[in-house]
Amino acid sequence: MREYTKGIKDGLPICLGYISVSFAFGLMAKRGGLSVLSSVLISLTNLTSAGQFAGIEIIKSNGTLFELAFATLIINLRYLLMSLSLSQRFDEKTGTLKRLAMSFGITDEIFAVSMQRIAPLTFTYFIGLMTLPIIGWSGGTFLGAFASSVLPETVRLSLGIAIYAMFIAIIIPPAKKSRPILNIILISVAISTILSFVPLFAGLSGGWRIIISTIIASGVGAFLYPQKEGE
Template sequence: MKASIPIALGYFAVSMAYGMAAIIQGLTVTESVIISLTNLTSAGQFAGTTLICAGASLIELIMTELIINARYFLMSISLAQKTGGKLPLWQRMLMAYGITDEIYAVAISSKGNLRFSWFMGLVIPPVVGWTMGTLGGALASSFLPADLVNALGLAMYGMFIAIFVPAARKEKSVAVCVLIAIALSCLFAFTPVLKNLSSGYVIVLVTIVAAAFCAWKFPREDEDDA
């Protein structure tokens, strides 16, 4: 638990933006908190909440979440190799629930096999931080004046900008991927026929095209070849 306190504090701040965004889009405080407690995925929750509030189909929601969160499949497989193959299924399922980018980074760098009790101790503070941050943001949006809530809603966009701008400045591939995604999003938003496509399918298509192009154009070199 001590190792994941910094993660929990970071999650609290970010999830406040999600709580505000969820209320602005039409969810209740209870709904937003339940989503955070059961999902624990920032990008997936932002996208999923937008689709739910827009009345998107279940197929759109499933496809979007599968693409956005596909990396967790690989993380789960990787961590499964560190369990020693002796954990029962119910323990593996609980551990899978708590896998995030930051939790995975701490767990995979630990020495020796993963113990169930240690990993769940690592998961609990971030879950509490993420859920309580959502509650705080949702309550703030419920009681603050509408104009102020709308202004605070910009925090969500600021968060994403703060994530990808530094990475884009360091790596050309990230910058190209972001620019392609922006261009495709504008294409779907302003082209007469394409703008009728629902937001869920737009997210799926933009993600696949931008990621596939950059994976082809900017392949990662093996460590031995670097």
């Protein structure tokens, strides 16, 4: 139970960050012609930002299901790496049902917060960690879709920085302590920036950009700083 409460506590900042992002998603979905119910249903079943935003764009333009499936696959492929990374952190005896339940909650932020935990990861902690973000993500979508204009534009835009400030707060402390981590972050940021602004890569979706940056930067990291036994 203490593990669950700890998870809930660690999940609160993620939940708050999610409310503003999913609020924006709710607004966008509603403007795109979706009902409040279907907007919330998408958030509840998908629990992912970039994938949902891209999905709405495709649904709005009546894209084929194949196009939708492919875009979802590419943008969310990074979860494959995260899920693999997480598989290394749980006790080997953790059962299949528990793994199936936890898999649902793998998002960038939940993953990042769970990975910064020094104590061994447990099922109870992870479920606790998932709880509030799921509520925040669906609730924020509902608020955004339901009252598409409660917040003044300036406030809504300003909340856009919340999620990124959180990412920064997650990666800076370890980067301060570890030179290799700092270097990998810098490499990843550099590649991501190049892919965003060099015209040659203009056709690249955000999902691909993140996948490519991650694989190259982590690959360089693995090559330069292989992990010694017992670390």
